[in-house]
């Protein structure tokens with residue numbers, strides 16, 4: 151293929167070199183003349199293992215050249231891969247001016263082309279940037295419609311500096327956000343020989359996925375380091391402990407606990423988190439902002455559930471599930487108990503259905519917890535889900551009780567459903583009355 155790579159920084163130079171190595175004809179474009187001159191002389195403008203030899207070979211074989219002239223590059227290619235910088239502004243917001251400028255230049259250069267051109271954006275951009283800014287700029291300057299007159303993909307980059315060429319060749323995944331098959335197929339031709347997991351999705355989801363990845367990686371580093379500091383103060387070997395931690399691929403390093411849903415609770419997580427942060431703060435004299443923030447985040451999420459009930463608009467509310475998770479009667483620190491308390495406090499007429507919770511059978515700490523939290527709980531619990539549905543105009547799905555069929559029917563009627571558990575996530579309709587907490 152004939153490909154123009156816009157932005158010859160860490161991402162663009164590696165991409166240009168790898169694309170040329172793979173047999174494509176590549177033109178690198180940068181506003182910085184030093185970078186284009188270096189490339190044309192067969193040198194790499196950035197330091198990265200093996201990159202120098204690759205650039206040298208690609209330039210010698212005439213498969214890689216560089217220019218400052220965007221129009222010339224677009225005229226000679228079928229696809230632009232945009233890798234320009236998107237740095238932070240002083241206030242933390244993303245600075246997408248380079249991206250916007252390149253969209254204008256590529257758009258203007260596409261005007262009058264008598265073949266379909268595809269624009270692939272790899273720069274990291276906040277969700278909405280493509281639809282609200284970049285695509286309109288391309289359309290305005292090209293004088294055509296994205297998806298019809300030219301192709302557009304948002305294609306996040308996951309390479310890591312230091313192992314960038316290996317990551318280019320074996321990325322963790324290839325994500326293509328596109329609106330039309332022709333754009334996606336054009337980009338797929340670049341990766342025809344790459345046996346890597348594909349994720350095809352919308353432009354917004356592809357934009358967001360990149361941020362979730364990077365926020366997750368940052369959180370992992372900070373989490374590991376906070377426990378490293380705790381271990382150091384305790385005289386424990388942090389690297390040994392964390393290498394034991396990661397051996398658990400069932401619960402720890404796994405998809406578990408990462409699906410949006412309701413807040414955590416129960417008799418262990420809040421208690422153990424509090425004990426750990428107390429130890430860090432008061433006995434080890436450590437600052438642990440990540441660990442300290444977790445309970446606060448959870449409290450915000452409990453309130454988010456309340457906000458959805460408020461948004462649903464009805465005063466008669468039925469809560470499905472009360473214990474901290476299904477098929478247990480453990481009510482201690484259940485976020486649904488807190489939600490119920492808050493709803494009662496706000497004057498909602500609440501009924502609760504939880505087949506695992508029988509007041510007669512509750513004992514010990516569990517019993518005293520619920521009696522203290524909701525003193526007249528007996529009046530609110532109903533024995534059958536039908537009793538709950540007869541009362542409620544808003545049904546709150548707290549956890550996965552065996553009532554999905556009945557609740558799905560409600561969606562089409564005069565009821566609102568607040569889904570905190572994802573029970574009806576895959577059956578969402580256009581019904582205005584369905585409110586999911588994270589979807």
Ligand SMILES: NC(=O)c1ccc[n+]([C@@H]2O[C@H](COP(=O)([O-])OP(=O)(O)OC[C@H]3O[C@@H](n4cnc5c(N)ncnc54)[C@H](O)[C@@H]3O)[C@@H](O)[C@H]2O)c1
Nearest residue numbers: 157158159160161180181233234235236248273274307311
């Ligand atoms: N560096 C990484 O490891 C990495 C990994 C994944 C994603 N990303 C994302 O990729 C993008 C590029 O990152 P980078 O580290 O390669 O940036 P960089 O700053 O190293 O390079 C960006 C290049 O774009 C050029 N440029 C700016 N405006 C231009 C224009 N109008 N026309 C042509 N060139 C222009 C700059 O001169 C510079 O050479 C960013 O959005 C970044 O967030 C970076």
